[in-house]
Amino acid sequence: MAQDAVGAVGARANPQIDSLIRAAQNGDHGAFEQLVRAYDQSVLGLAMNLLRSPEDARDVYQEAFLRVYRNLHAFRFDCGFHTWLYRIVTNICLDQLRKRKVRKEEPAVVETAEGPLDRMDSFEEEAARANPERSMWNQQLRKRIEGALGDLTPRERMVFELRHYQGLRLRNIGEMLGTTEEAAKNCLFRATRKMRSELGDFL
């Protein structure tokens, strides 16, 4: 399970970040850029892992930070900046997931000029050389995993992404999604239960 680098800056009091925010609110572009750089890697990582498309991840990045740019003056330090930012990011990502649901799109296979980026691809390549039978099994497992993740509701998918891949705490996730820790817990429980039932014979 990945531990998010911004977990540390997700804490409420971070004087360095606070002073960057204040400077940016006073029109300091350099401070805004530094603020973006403190968080943008994790925002892009979240969007990439969730949407599995560099193009869509790029759109999420642009829209999220432009919204931050436009609304930063309204940030009142009544929650952590990380939470505030992730409220914006998760809203945009949820939109994308909902649109995909409506269009019934399959999750994208991540291909780039340098080749596939999916860790499971490189894992499979190695496995195929060592044990073709095992490789076939892995390919089927992968398809089932994609199917299982695709069957989650956008909100379940988001809670699962934030907890499993981004390593955020459920309390924090609830705050980001405008809900309670209890609701986030239930969402995570439903997501894992659905996935386990979908992947039953593989586990």
Next chain:
Amino acid sequence: MSCEWVAKRIPLYCYGELPAEEEERLEEHLDGCAACGREMERQRKLAAALDRRSVETPPMLLEECRADLMAAIEGGASLGVRRPAAQGSWALFLEAVMAAFAGVNRFRRPVGAVALVALGFFAARFTGSNPGGSVVAPSEGVFAAVRSVRADDPNRVEIALDETRRKVVTGRMDDPNIQRLLLAATHQDNPAVRVESVDLLKGRAGVGEVRDALLDALAHDSNAGVRQKALEGLKPLSGDPTVRRILEQALTMDDNPAVRIEAVDLLMAQRDDSMVGVLQGMVQTENNDYVRLKVEKALKDMNASIGTF
């Protein structure tokens, strides 16, 4: 403690999200129950399989995103120069205007492109040594933006510039071309133009494109007047889930109390228990007394508690 109790907590246990006391009880149970031990093993296998699925961000993507963002903010990135239109039809004019806006919603194109609304757009190249040649200097009523200046030799200079020409069009509100221009105008730099366009469009929120433009204005426009006009237009659609989501966002994030008040009213026009958590959160964070009172009243109307426990 039953196996069912344990099964419900296994995922949370694996993510370290169980209270210490429950964690202890669960571990005690696991020591003596093989079936729950197998459940735990399956959960771990699921986590391991999912771990292998995570993707790496392409190395250049982050840098590209940063560059795009800064260009969008500064509005300084170059826009693809369009050639003068050979035909003067509505279609070509609109094509030029709409092309200038094609990227605005996606924030791909520089914000500077917004300046092209309702103006024909031409590119020209001037060379100082042939004043009587085929090129013409910018005339009155033409706005020019110099893109580059280059000295070829000591007596000759090449200036690349974009020209924009004003054009007046009139038409009825139900004319699709007028509607498209108004939609484009909702992204204009001038807030007065945006207020006017959103005001004119708000009666046509039933049209998908108009609804999207109103939602976009409510979510993104920097001017509170424009956002309020958009809210007025969205009134009849307050039951639509997408509209409700943007309203919820306006309620929690908009810096203008009048917008937040209007957003509460629209959201509460119909009972929606899923709003309780958001409203309870707002009671804690809302710094405007009137908005907070509205939110508290909405919670009372739903028989929900004001505080979170």
